[in-house]
Amino acid sequence: MDKLVVRGGNPLVGTVRVSGAKNAALPAMAAALLSEETVILENIPQVRDIVTERNLLTAMGAEVELGYGRAHHRTTISCRNLVNAEASYDLVKTMRASTLVLGPLVARMGHARVSLPGGCAIGARPIDLHLKGLEALGARITQEHGYIEARAERLKGAHVVFEKITVTGTEDLLMAATLAEGESVLENCACEPEVVDLAALLTKMGAQIEDAGTRSIRVRGVEKLGGARHRIIPDRIEAGTFIVAAALTGGDLAIANCDPRHVGALLSKLEECGVKVAIGEDSVRIASSGPLKSADIVTEEYPGFPTDMQAQYMALATQAEGMSAITENIFENRFMHALELVRMGANIKIDGHRAVVRGKTPLSGAAVLASDLRASASLVVAALVAEGETIIDRVYHIDRGYERIEEKLRSVGAQIRRIGRLIPERAPAAVAAE
Numbered sequence: 001m002d003k004l005v006v007r008g009g010n011p012l013v014g015t016v017r018v019s020g021a022k023n024a025a026l027p028a029m030a031a032a033l034l035s036e037e038t039v040i041l042e043n044i045p046q047v048r049d050i051v052t053e054r055n056l057l058t059a060m061g062a063e064v065e066l067g068y069g070r071a072h073h074r075t076t077i078s079c080r081n082l083v084n085a086e087a088s089y090d091l092v093k094t095m096r097a098s099t100l101v102l103g104p105l106v107a108r109m110g111h112a113r114v115s116l117p118g119g120c121a122i123g124a125r126p127i128d129l130h131l132k133g134l135e136a137l138g139a140r141i142t143q144e145h146g147y148i149e150a151r152a153e154r155l156k157g158a159h160v161v162f163e164k165i166t167v168t169g170t171e172d173l174l175m176a177a178t179l180a181e182g183e184s185v186l187e188n189c190a191c192e193p194e195v196v197d198l199a200a201l202l203t204k205m206g207a208q209i210e211d212a213g214t215r216s217i218r219v220r221g222v223e224k225l226g227g228a229r230h231r232i233i234p235d236r237i238e239a240g241t242f243i244v245a246a247a248l249t250g251g252d253l254a255i256a257n258c259d260p261r262h263v264g265a266l267l268s269k270l271e272e273c274g275v276k277v278a279i280g281e282d283s284v285r286i287a288s289s290g291p292l293k294s295a296d297i298v299t300e301e302y303p304g305f306p307t308d309m310q311a312q313y314m315a316l317a318t319q320a321e322g323m324s325a326i327t328e329n330i331f332e333n334r335f336m337h338a339l340e341l342v343r344m345g346a347n348i349k350i351d352g353h354r355a356v357v358r359g360k361t362p363l364s365g366a367a368v369l370a371s372d373l374r375a376s377a378s379l380v381v382a383a384l385v386a387e388g389e390t391i392i393d394r395v396y397h398i399d400r401g402y403e404r405i406e407e408k409l410r411s412v413g414a415q416i417r418r419i420g421r422l423i424p425e426r427a428p429a430a431v432a433a434e
């Protein structure tokens with residue numbers, strides 16, 4: 001199994017380019033299920049989860065072509081001949097976002113059979129709100145042998161109020177509502193940029209959607225959706241990870257090809273920590289400006305501080321002078337990285353949903369274990385300032401969501417290399433997170 005070996009101490013200097021957003025690409029690929037025509041997606045990141053999604057769609061009879069590099073990271077999907085409306089346990093257990101096929105399959109095919117995802121490293125993560133929403137649209141839902149079955153002649157527009165804000169729940173229902181008969185109003189929706197990007201793609205396919213990006217989305221169902229060509233937005237979490245890495249190593253780094261509006265909460269917080277930030281049209285430059293100061297964060301739904309940046313921020317807080325309180329409000333068990341950071345020399349106390357980091361403590365390289373996608377990013381970032389060598393095990397987590405992270409970091413001065421096999425063919429089972 002691959003490991004990353006990082007020798008700390010180098011500031012990051014130069015320019016790093018951000019890839020397309022994994023969390024926008026996954027629902028966009030699922031949206032292709034809604035149409036018989038071809039959907040062409042550009043700026044798809046070359047990460048493991050995209051391969052899983054490709055496998056998920058091809059198992060249903062879709063034709064999916066993945067092109068990288070000069071092919072503009074273009075993916076062409078044709079779902080003309082779907083033969084099997086099923087997402088198997090084997091795939092769902094490695095990637096929870098597989099459940100995004102549920103809404104589109106019932107809407108287009110009239111039925112879907114999707115494995116229940118089960119628990120994961122960062123929390124229980126049920127999908128009850130997806131199911132309640134689909135029931136409100138008229139689907140009959142049953143559960144047997146660990147699978148959810150959903151059936152409907154044709155979905156009917158409805159008024160759905162999410163009890164809790166859910167990103168993939170909003171996306172799943174949004175896709176389903178595009179082919180429902182009549183109008184749907186979805187309330188208490190997620191406003192994440194990935195939801196807005198999905199709505200933009202669906203609109204190009206012929207859907208009638210108003211107010212995506214607000215808490216209340218209105219959808220007028222249509223009979224059929226067509227094909228479309230769409231460019232996926234930049235990955236705000238990858239951008240955020242480089243932003244934190246630059247601030248932490250005291251470098252001078254331009255993060256290019258990103259959307260600075262999508263990382264607003266992080267940038268304001270870093271300014272509070274004393275980091276110098278310059279915002280361009282599609283780039284952010286982070287420059288070293290003396291010692292880091294502590295600042296508290298609370299994770300929230302967009303546009304608040306993202307839970308997917310909490311682990312990386314914690315690594316930064318270990319090097320800030322003073323006490324930083326980190327409150328995790330989205331997932332119940334998202335502090336696994338803290339224990340590994342402590343092994344590297346951090347002073348972190350956890351009390352339920354709150355972690356208190358006391359800095360600055362020197363970090364020293366150690367053998368550490370990545371428990372989930374963003375936890376592994378946090379360990380990489382911490383290793384960049386640790387004394388000596390850090391060996392990060394279970395990097396298949398990082399390969400799920402970061403494109404060639406070690407190459408990108410090396411190109412701006414980090415000492416990082418991968419040992420073991422190249423990217424494994426399959427991630428080990430039962431480790432899904434995100």
Ligand code: UD1
Nearest residue numbers: 023097125126127128129130165166167168169330331434
């Ligand atoms: C998405 C992101 C993930 C991010 C998370 C929160 C993708 C593929 N993944 O995950 O990277 O960390 O948003 O920003 O986009 N919940 C329920 N019932 C449901 C659905 C959710 O109780 O039916 C709860 C969850 O357990 C969690 C909270 O709602 O506590 C938010 O989860 P949700 O927004 O659904 O996360 P995901 O969409 O799975």
